[in-house]
Amino acid sequence: MTEHWEPVIGLEMHVELDTRTKMFCGCEVTKGDEPNLHTCPVCLAHPGALPVVNQRAIEYAARIALALDCTVRPRSIFHRKNYFYPDLPKAYQISQYDQPLATDGSFEYWAGGEQLRCRINRVHMEEDAAKLVHAGGETGRIAGSDYSMVDFNRGGTPLIEIVTEPDIPSPEAAREFLQQLRNLVVELGVSECNMEEGQVRWDANVSVRPVGSAELGTRTELKNMNSFRYLQQALDAEIPRQVAILEAGDTIAQETLHFDPDTGTTTPLRSKEEAHDYRYFPEPDLVPVLVEQAWVDELRATQPELPAARVERFIEQYGLSRADALVLGSSRGLAEYYETVVGLGVGAKPAANWVMGEYLAHLNAAGLEAGHGHVTAERLAKLVKLVSAGTVSTSAAKEVFAVMVAERAEPEDVVEQRGLGQISDTAALAAAVAQVVADSPAQVEQYRAGKQQVLGYLVGQVMKTTGGRANPQLVNELLRRALDR
Amino acid sequence: MDALRLRAREAKRLLVDGEISAAELAKVYLDQIDRVERKVKAYVRLTPDNTAKYSTKVDREMQAMRGPLAGLPIAIKDNMVTEGVTTTCASKILHNYMPVYTATAVRQVWDDHVVMLGKTNMDEFAMGSSTENSAFHPTHNPWDLSTVPGGSSGGSAAAVAAGEALWALGSDTGGSIRQPAALCGIVGMKPTYGAVSRYGLIAFASSLDQIGPLTRSVYDCALLLQHIVGRDRNDATSVQLPEPVALPAAERLEGVRVGIPQEYLAAGIEPGVRARFDETVALVEQLGGTCVEVSLPHTEYALPAYYIIAPAEASANLARFDGVRYGYRCADPADILDMYERTRGEGFGPEVKRRIMIGTYALSAGYYDAYYGRAQRVRTLVRDDFARAFGAVDLIASPTSPTVAFKAGSRVDDPLAMYMSDICTIPANLAGLPAVSIPCGLSDGLPVGFQLIGPAFSENLILDAAHALEAAIGFDAVPTFRDSGTAAPAGWCPEGAITYHPEDAQS
Numbered sequence: 001m002t003e004h005w006e007p008v009i010g011l012e013m014h015v016e017l018d019t020r021t022k023m024f025c026g027c028e029v030t031k032g033d034e035p036n037l038h039t040c041p042v043c044l045a046h047p048g049a050l051p052v053v054n055q056r057a058i059e060y061a062a063r064i065a066l067a068l069d070c071t072v073r074p075r076s077i078f079h080r081k082n083y084f085y086p087d088l089p090k091a092y093q094i095s096q097y098d099q100p101l102a103t104d105g106s107f108e109y110w111a112g113g114e115q116l117r118c119r120i121n122r123v124h125m126e127e128d129a130a131k132l133v134h135a136g137g138e139t140g141r142i143a144g145s146d147y148s149m150v151d152f153n154r155g156g157t158p159l160i161e162i163v164t165e166p167d168i169p170s171p172e173a174a175r176e177f178l179q180q181l182r183n184l185v186v187e188l189g190v191s192e193c194n195m196e197e198g199q200v201r202w203d204a205n206v207s208v209r210p211v212g213s214a215e216l217g218t219r220t221e222l223k224n225m226n227s228f229r230y231l232q233q234a235l236d237a238e239i240p241r242q243v244a245i246l247e248a249g250d251t252i253a254q255e256t257l258h259f260d261p262d263t264g265t266t267t268p269l270r271s272k273e274e275a276h277d278y279r280y281f282p283e284p285d286l287v288p289v290l291v292e293q294a295w296v297d298e299l300r301a302t303q304p305e306l307p308a309a310r311v312e313r314f315i316e317q318y319g320l321s322r323a324d325a326l327v328l329g330s331s332r333g334l335a336e337y338y339e340t341v342v343g344l345g346v347g348a349k350p351a352a353n354w355v356m357g358e359y360l361a362h363l364n365a366a367g368l369e370a371g372h373g374h375v376t377a378e379r380l381a382k383l384v385k386l387v388s389a390g391t392v393s394t395s396a397a398k399e400v401f402a403v404m405v406a407e408r409a410e411p412e413d414v415v416e417q418r419g420l421g422q423i424s425d426t427a428a429l430a431a432a433v434a435q436v437v438a439d440s441p442a443q444v445e446q447y448r449a450g451k452q453q454v455l456g457y458l459v460g461q462v463m464k465t466t467g468g469r470a471n472p473q474l475v476n477e478l479l480r481r482a483l484d485r
Numbered sequence: 486m487d488a489l490r491l492r493a494r495e496a497k498r499l500l501v502d503g504e505i506s507a508a509e510l511a512k513v514y515l516d517q518i519d520r521v522e523r524k525v526k527a528y529v530r531l532t533p534d535n536t537a538k539y540s541t542k543v544d545r546e547m548q549a550m551r552g553p554l555a556g557l558p559i560a561i562k563d564n565m566v567t568e569g570v571t572t573t574c575a576s577k578i579l580h581n582y583m584p585v586y587t588a589t590a591v592r593q594v595w596d597d598h599v600v601m602l603g604k605t606n607m608d609e610f611a612m613g614s615s616t617e618n619s620a621f622h623p624t625h626n627p628w629d630l631s632t633v634p635g636g637s638s639g640g641s642a643a644a645v646a647a648g649e650a651l652w653a654l655g656s657d658t659g660g661s662i663r664q665p666a667a668l669c670g671i672v673g674m675k676p677t678y679g680a681v682s683r684y685g686l687i688a689f690a691s692s693l694d695q696i697g698p699l700t701r702s703v704y705d706c707a708l709l710l711q712h713i714v715g716r717d718r719n720d721a722t723s724v725q726l727p728e729p730v731a732l733p734a735a736e737r738l739e740g741v742r743v744g745i746p747q748e749y750l751a752a753g754i755e756p757g758v759r760a761r762f763d764e765t766v767a768l769v770e771q772l773g774g775t776c777v778e779v780s781l782p783h784t785e786y787a788l789p790a791y792y793i794i795a796p797a798e799a800s801a802n803l804a805r806f807d808g809v810r811y812g813y814r815c816a817d818p819a820d821i822l823d824m825y826e827r828t829r830g831e832g833f834g835p836e837v838k839r840r841i842m843i844g845t846y847a848l849s850a851g852y853y854d855a856y857y858g859r860a861q862r863v864r865t866l867v868r869d870d871f872a873r874a875f876g877a878v879d880l881i882a883s884p885t886s887p888t889v890a891f892k893a894g895s896r897v898d899d900p901l902a903m904y905m906s907d908i909c910t911i912p913a914n915l916a917g918l919p920a921v922s923i924p925c926g927l928s929d930g931l932p933v934g935f936q937l938i939g940p941a942f943s944e945n946l947i948l949d950a951a952h953a954l955e956a957a958i959g960f961d962a963v964p965t966f967r968d969s970g971t972a973a974p975a976g977w978c979p980e981g982a983i984t985y986h987p988e989d990a991q992s
Contacts, residue, residue, distance in 0.1 A: 041586050045805040047579065048566045048588055048685040052721050080801050082848075084825055091804030142821055150809070279848035281857060284691035284798055286721050 005208045005246070007239045008216055009174050010166035012203040013181060014159055015191045016128060017060045022156035023127040024051030024094060029158075031197055035151035043156035045089035050285050053078075057125060057158035058101070058289060060190035062299055064160060065102030065123040067184055067306055072296050076101045078125075078283040083276050086142075086150055087129040097280045100124035101289065107164075107184075108308060110326055111176035118177060119165035130155030166205065166216060171235035175228045178202060183307050183331045201226045206235055207252070208242045217242070218252040222259055223269060234259035238266045310335055318348035327356050333370030334360070340377035346384045354384050358401045366405075374405045383411040390471055396420045424471040426478065429462070432470070433478045436461045447483050455479060486510075488517040488648030489963040493557050493705040496651055500556050507547075507556030510651075511540035511600055514558045517648045518602070524966055526624050527634075527644035529563050531603035532570055539991045540600045554712055555598035560650035562641045563604035564611055564687040565591050565696065570601075574687050575619035576609045578806045578813045578832030588685020589720065590654060590696045590713045595991050597712050602650050605640030609834045610803060611661055611689040613637050614906035617897055618836045625893070626669060627964035628931050632890035635665030635906070641699045642669040646964050652700040652709055656686055658693045659791055660885075660910025663922035666699055667885035667934020670924045670962065672706045672951070673699045675910075677941045678917030679724040681710075682717030688802040690795035691722075693914040703923060703952040707732050710944065731945050733952035738774030741950055743937075744878035745776055748784035749909050755888045757928025762884045765925040765935045768957045769882070774950075779878055781870040786863045787912045792904060793847045793860035794915075799837075800844030806832065839900065868916040875940045880950055883909045885922040885934030913938045921951050924960040932962075 022029055025042035041049035062072050079097035105120035131154050136146025162181070168174050182193045182200060193200040202225050207217035220238060225231045237259065242252055257266040305313070307330045314325035314335075328338045334355065341351040359380060363373050383400060386392040392400060392415055403414045415421045423429055436458055437444055447454045455476070462475045486505070491513070499505040515533055522528060536558065543556040550556075566572045566584035573579045587595065595601070608618035616624040616639025626634040627647035634643040638655030642665035645653050655662040657675035666673025674697045681696045688694060698709035707730055716725040745766060750759070766776050808814035808828030815831055818824030833841070847856035874881060886906055896903040913920040918938055925935035935954070939947040 044810060046566075046585060046811070047572070047574070047582065047687040047805070048564075048584075048683075049586075050684050050720050052719060082801055082804060084804065084807060086807075086809050086821065089805060089810060090801075091807060092801050148821075277850045279801075279845065279850075279853075281797060281801070281848050281853070284722075285688075 004210055005243045006211045007170065007206055007208050007235070008166045008219075009168035009171070009235065010205040010219075011164045011168060011174060011178065012205075013162045013178065014201045014203075015064075015162070015185055015193060016199040017057055017158040017160060018191050019054055019056045019060065019158050021054060021056075023054050023057055023125070023158040024156055027156065030153060033153055035149070035153060037153060039152045039155075043089070044152055045091075051094055051283075053286060053289065054158055058291075059299065060158070060188075061101050061123060061125050061160045062291070062296065063188045063190055063303060064162065064185060065105065066296070066300055066303060067188055068102075068105035068107050068120045068123065068162070070102035070105030070120055070123055072102045072291055073099070074291055074293070075099070075288050076124075076291075077288045078286045079280045080283050081278045081280055083278060085129070086148060087132050087155070089130065089152065089155060093126060093129070094283055094286070095126035096124035101291075107177070107181060109173075109177050109180040111170070111173040113323075116169070116173060116177075118167040121163040121165050122161075124161050124163075126159050126161060128154055128157040128159045166207070166219075171232045171239065174204060174235055175232040178231065179228055180307065180330060187304060187306055187332045189304060195226055198226055202231055204231060204235060206238055206242070208239055208246065217246070218254050220252065220254065220266075221256045222266065223256055225259065230259060230261050233261065233264060234266060237264055241266065307331065307335075318342065318352070320348065320352055324352050324356065327360070328352060331370060333372075337370050337377050341381045341384070344378065344381035346381050347388070350384050350388065351381075354380060358398060362401075362405050374408050375401065379404060379411055386411055386415065390424055390473070391415065391422055392420060393422050393468070393472075396422070396469070419469075421469065422471045423466055423469050424474055426474065429466070429470055429474055429478055432462050432465050433475065433482055436465065437479070437482050444483060455483075458483075486513045488513050490701075491648075491651065492702045493651055493700065493708055494702065496557055497553070501551075507540040507543040507600065508537065510556060511536050511558050511602075514602055514648070514650060521627065521647050521966060522649060524625060524630055524968075525627050525643050525647045525649065526622050527605055527640045527647060527649050528560070528603045529573060529575060529606045529619070529621055529640065530571060532601055533603075535570075535991055536600055536602050543598050543600065550598045552597040553708070554594060557599050558602050558651045559594060559599045560602050560605045560641055560644040560653040561591055562607055562638050562653070562655045564607060564656055564689075565654060566685045566687065567591055567601070567604065570604060572604065572687070573621075574610050575607045575621055576833065576837070577620045578829070579687075580620070580813060582812050584685075586685065588696075589682035589717045591685065593713050593715075594654070594709075601991055602644075605638070605644055605653060607640055608637035608661075609837050610687070610799070611637040611656060611658055611694075612799070612836050612840055614660070614664055614903050615891070615893070615896065616640060616643075616665070617893060618834055620834050623893060626890045626931075627966055628670060628890065630966060630968040631892060631970050632931065633668070633893050635668035635886070635890065637661040637665075638673070638699060639665045639669075642666050642671060642673065645669070645671050645699050645701060647966070652698060652705055654696055654709075654713070655699050656689075656694055656696050657910075657914065658689050658695075658795060659914050660907035662697045662699060663910050663920060663934065663936060664886045664906060666922045667924070667936075668890040668932065670927075670932030670960070670964065671699055671701055672703055672921065672923050672955075673697065674706050674710065674921040674947075675913065675919065676710060676714065676944060677726070677919045678914075679722050680714045680726055680919070680942075680944070682715070682720040682723045684717055684719035684723075688798075690798040691802060692798060693791075693795055695914075703733055703921070703948055703955045706921065706951075707948045710948075726944065727942050728945065730948070733945075733948040735949035735953045736772075736956060738769055738772040738950055738953050741769075741774040741880065741946075742878040743769050743774050743776045743950075744779030744874050744881045746779050746781045746784065746874070746881055746883060748781050749883040753887050753905070753908075754884055755928065758884050758886070758888060758933050761926040761928060761933040762882075762935060765954065765958060766882065768954060772953055772957055776882070777878060779874045779881065781867070781874060781881075781912065783863060783866040783870050784912060787867050787915055788904065788908055790860040790863035790867070791907075791911045791915060792843070793856050794864065796840040796844030797847045797857050797860075798844070800841045800848065803833075803837065803841055808832075836900070864915045867912050871912070871916045871918060871938075871940070879939070879946060880943075881938040883936050883938070885909060885936040889928050889931035889933060909936060917941060919944050919947055921947050923951050923955050923958070925954075925958050926960060927962055
């Protein structure tokens with residue numbers, strides 16, 4: 001991309017909520033059950049069936065809205081969004097349109113070491129579609145398939161949509177924004193945001209404009225992505241495409257695009273002319289959602305600690321740098337892990353070093369979520385304490401950690417079995433010290449002549465003879481005692 | 486036992502006194518069905534096995550089943566789902582649909598041990614005013630078989646009028662209970678919107694639809710209404726009535742102020758209907774009430790607004806009939822689009838298609854404000870008209886229908902003329918108000934209906950007034966099943982669709 005252009009990105013995030021039951025009926029929300037097990041006349045759209053709003057879903061949506069500093073509107077309504085597709089049994093989705101649950105919020109996030117702010121346009125509620133499985137054919141899509149099957153278990157799952165203003169300045173910022181927004185939602189306990197299961201999906205709207213321009217260019221929409229990496233890749237591909245078109249003097253077509261991660265390119269899904277006319281109108285089967293201020297206040301008072309607040313607290317309480325606090329405090333899993341380690345009597349700083357160092361490296365290598373690694377907070381705390389107590393050297397401790405990961409073992413057992421313990425026994429070390437002193441007459445001479453630096457060499461010799469296990473401080477002390485005599 | 490005259494109140498007394506058994510009572514109706522159903526064709530599905538079995542069960546377990554409605558035979562409009570008995574909405578698209586649950590209102594009367602006789606004919610998806618839009622067959626008015634029974638609850642109205650049911654449930658979206666009740670010479674009531682659960686009522690226009698009773702007396706109407714009202718957790722728009730429905734006993738109308746909206750009388754009322762209406766208004770005064778002129782200035786816009794709002798809602802409500810999960814599916818579809826197009830093209834009748842298209846158009850981008858948005862504003866104005874009027878009067882009276890029963894086939898090619906049938910009934914639906922129609926005499930040998938509309942939740946006031954008037958009117962004519970000529974055209978009839986139904990639905 002040339003430097004004359006800047007991208008403008010707006011995002012939509014869809015999150016399936018972890019309510020016990022569906023948005024408009026009493027069927028259980030589950031994963032991985034037999035197809036069509038959790039269905040009823042309402043979510044199968046049988047004739048005469050009527051929706052009833054799940055109050056817990058409204059609470060969860062309101063919690064998200066409050067965490068994003070939105071105004072939860074005292075009155076909001078549902079609309080019908082009409083289109084035909086076999087995964088939508090009523091042939092309309094009950095959604096919110098021009099009177100959503102919450103509007104006008106903002107979210108502060110960190111990208112490239114800078115704190116950025118993105119305005120939130122709205123948070124609204126809707127229901128998820130069913131799952132289609134297409135048999136036969138080559139594309140895995142409905143066109144060309146032999147037949148298709150519908151699994152209505154997912155149909156009617158509560159879904160919330162968070163829509164931003166076009167405030168995001170780069171693909172990297174978009175990725176950071178979404179990661180931190182996902183952390184926030186997880187933090188609220190309203191959704192696990194499991195990406196493999198498609199519990200969270202994103203759309204991105206992107207346009208480019210000359211740097212410094214206040215106007216927005218024509219945007220394209222990238223639909224239905226469920227990986228942070230693909231989202232960034234898609235934007236990284238789409239922005240230069242738009243710039244190239246504009247620099248050639250052409251105009252951008254407003255269209256919906258599909259990103260193919262295999263080719264790294266975006267291709268049109270449908271143009272504005274082909275865009276659906278959803279014929280939104282107010283859902284007559286539901287009454288307006290009326291929210292009382294007292295209830296909003298109660299939700300606000302019972303919100304869990306949110307990542308941004310926790311980062312500040314970590315800086316304050318544990319004396320961490322902002323960079324460290326961001327790593328440790330941004331997601332609940334890692335933050336809880338870290339605080340457990342500290343709570344077991346480990347110093348805040350060494351705990352931070354170990355959690356961000358060995359533990360995070362292990363999680364990344366194994367592809368695990370914080371808290372689901374092979375080393376429990378209790379074991380890591382014991383290991384760090386062994387280091388502070390001088391029982392294990394720092395370098396040996398890293399070896400111990402690797403064994404703890406591989407064998408899910410207690411650190412003391414590893415130290416003992418592998419003989420990785422530090423030798424802090426004065427009697428045992430005295431012999432080695434005496435030997436080194438005896439073997440190094442020249443250095444001893446130099447030391448006694450006042451060349452203190454030689455002590456380092458002598459310590460090294462002792463460490464060598466003990467296989468690195470000698471307690472360096474003790475060796476130091478014993479050597480001085482022997483030489484100063 | 487005269488099936489044409491027996492009322493639920495008497496039937497209940499006979500049952501309680503042991504003068505008749507529930508099985509014998511059911512037999513009265515089954516016999517009458519045998520005699521006249523081939524002429525009237527009020528039902529799309531009879532459930533005689535259920536009727537016989539369940540009425541016997543009521544007799545056997547009379548102690549346990551001595552509810553206020555136990556053993557009283559009922560007909561149910563075929564747009565209320567009944568588990569185990571096909572429910573078709575008189576449409577080809579649902580000709581084979583077997584519900585997996587039962588509508589709340591039906592469940593309530595079943596729980597009270599009424600005995601279901603069968604499911605009644607209707608205009609397809611309740612769209613029509615003559616029951617000629619049934620995909621299966623038209624229903625005939627028992628007062629003159631060459632005329633229509635009104636609609637869309639024409640099957641329920643004709644069944645009650647013809648003595649083929651003691652009483653019936655219908656639904657009213659723009660007059661679909663009151664207008665057929667008027668044309669068939671019986672009582673029909675549309676309760677306040679929300680008073681009766683719509684759960685299991687196959688939706689036509691969700692913001693207008695209400696289930697209500699069709700009966701042979703105002704007392705029976707109140708009795709049945711008592712047992713179907715109530716807040717239902719499956720219907721978010723349902724409400725608890727502020728006071729329970731009382732059985733009416735009033736004989737006078739002392740202190741009751743009745744408003745006569747001039748705009749309704751300007752709407753092309755037939756002279757014979759006008760004459761019966763004026764006589765009934767005079768009776769109001771004789772009973773101690775006062776009648777005053779009132780103005781509902783937006784009346785002329787009610788009909789056009791209704792014909793935007795109802796089709797708009799219908800266009801979405803009927804979108805679920807897509808051939809994917811149940812009901813009719815076209816043969817050998819080439820792909821998904823072909824399946825949608827042919828299933829719906831073949832499955833819906835012309836009036837339903839007409840309204841789906843009107844509604845789809847009215848909601849389209851660029852037209853929404855001009856049509857749907859404006860119609861909703863008119864709806865508010867109609868509501869405000871009533872609110873203003875009810876500041877000065879307790880009830881509003883009008884003819885139920887501008888005409889008596891019209892000849893079958895006379896309006897099928899003229900949708901606008903057909904739509905005019907509901908000109909006096911539609912405003913109450915737009916405003917969500919309760920309204921009743923009672924018979925007030927004959928014109929050319931055909932019944933005339935008198936409508937009373939009240940404020941929201943004024944069911945008891947309406948029923949009391951209607952009860953006093955009913956006695957004063959003393960309407961005691963019964964249908965003659967004469968045929969003054971002109972047969973109606975035959976409808977589409979799927980194989981086996983109008984057969985007797987073996988399932989044991991209620992047990």
